Amino acid sequence: MKLRKALYFYVILIRAIVQAWVKCPREAKALVSELWRVYQTQSYDAFIHFVLKRVLVHQYRLKVKIKLGRPSPTIFRKFYEEINGDEALCGDTAVKARQQPKYLIIRDGAMGDVLMLTPVVRALYLRHEGDIAIDIATQARAVFDHNPYVRAVLDPKTLSRGIHTYDAVLDLNEVYERSPQAHPVNVYGKFVLGVGAFDKKLELHATQEDAHVIDGVVAKIGGPYVVVHHFRHEWPNREIDPKVWGGLLDGFAQQKNFKVIYVGVDRDHAHIKGPGFEDHRGRYSIQQLSLLIARSEGFLGGDSGPSHIAATTDAPMCIFYTCAHHEARMPLRQTGRFLPITPRIDCYGCLTRNPVPRPGYFCQRGDNACVGAFDVGDVTHRILKFFEGRP
Known part of the structure; x- marks a missing residue:
């Protein structure tokens, strides 16, 4: 070594x-x-x-992630006379808060992984009919902005400091990674909810201000549009070959049915092919991006965070997949059309067959051939038909 x-x-x-x-x-x-x-x-x-x-x-987990404090009535026994009349401690609201089951759910990141947790959190809350306090520890804190089912969102780094009191602590880090053949939403549901069906659509909660911002953006675009995320990824076997994207976008430039709106972060691609292409990278919060996609003719991208944001809407979705099989990443919503674009290669979806615990990036062939194993002409034709609503 x-x-x-x-x-x-x-x-x-x-x-x-x-x-x-x-x-x-x-x-x-x-x-x-x-x-x-x-x-x-x-x-x-x-x-x-x-x-x-x-x-x-x-x-391979060798470090204690959290210190738990067990609830104790001792303080109330010793100081009962002093606190008995205190409304803040003994009033109906305070008593009800102490009676609620308190859950801590830990999932550090990335954003897409955390977003796939939202239907499970909603289902947990609804199964308790709202009589539950759910805290989330995550680095992707924006996912739970304005979420009505969550009491607090914490930084995972703070969990090692101090003592925390919960009735149940569910650490979902590396949980779906240990079941690579299954969909993350289903794996999260198994660990948090046990057996039973639940609504698996992802969700984000936007504000009226978010809606006002996107209303202005849509008015300025001035017509039908498709949201495109031409992403750059640190895994070589997830970033689609530029030649595939180039041919696809040339095909988009020739059609006149919709504009192309690029989204993502600054490192992502935005090739302006003509007046029907606009660069909107880095402009929106994830809640605003969800609203933008919801108002569009559809979303085109790869297996990354924005594709999961698109899954919070009913908009048509067209997604490229390579090392991850589409059945283990596709939107599980009940409405909205979905078209997976998969490579013509026999090792497609290799991530579902990697050993556990698996490496973050690994190509058994050694050449990442799946990122370019697409017929550009066929893919372009299928995607354009899909967004035009034709079979």
Whole structure:
């Protein structure tokens, strides 16, 4: 192994042994003896493989993420006379708040992953008929702006400081990643709700001010439009080949039925092919983008955050997929047309077959061929027909 990887390997190994010792010294001694036996009797590569298989893969979560405080009536018993008449502590509202089940749901990010949690949070709230307090710890805090089902949105970094009191803590980090063949919404639902059907449409909650802003944008566009997210991604097997996009956008430039409105962040692409193309990157909050897509003829993009924002609407959606299979990422809404654009390659959707815990990026072929395995002419024809509402 390279020096940096070797150092990281031994640091994690030592931490695993220390934690095993704290948990059960007898088991830790047996583990160390077994490691030493393998190290002395087998090759170094065999020792590395043994450690990965025996220790690290099974203990890859090695750090306590939260300290929990158990509720106690002691304070009320000791100071009953002093607080009995205090409305803020003993009034109907305060008592009801203490009676509510308190849930903490943790999902750090990214934005699309967190957005797919929204139908589960809604279903949890409705199953309790609103008599529940739900806090969310996430880095994508904007997803829950104005959400009526959530009491508070927390920064995950603050969970390691202080003591938090909840009746249930559900850590959804790496949960759907451990079930790559399943849809994240279904996996979240399994962990939070158990069995049972629920409305799986994603949601965002916009304000009247958001609606006013988008009303002005739509009026200025002045006609039918399609929202396009030509994204740039850090995974080489998720960013569609520029030649595919180039041919597709040339086809868009020749039609006169709608304008093309580019969205996304500054690093994403926005190729202006003519007067019917407009660059709107970086202009909108995710709630405003949802409203913009809802008013459009449809959304075109790849498997990334804006595609999940589009799934909060009923607008037609046309999405490119490569390493992630469309059945594990498609919108689960009951309304709105959907067209998956999939590559002509036998290893399509390889992410669903990667080992668990799987790497964030991995191409078994080594050439990321799926990003260019599209017939540009056929794809362009199908997408244009789709947005025109033709079969």
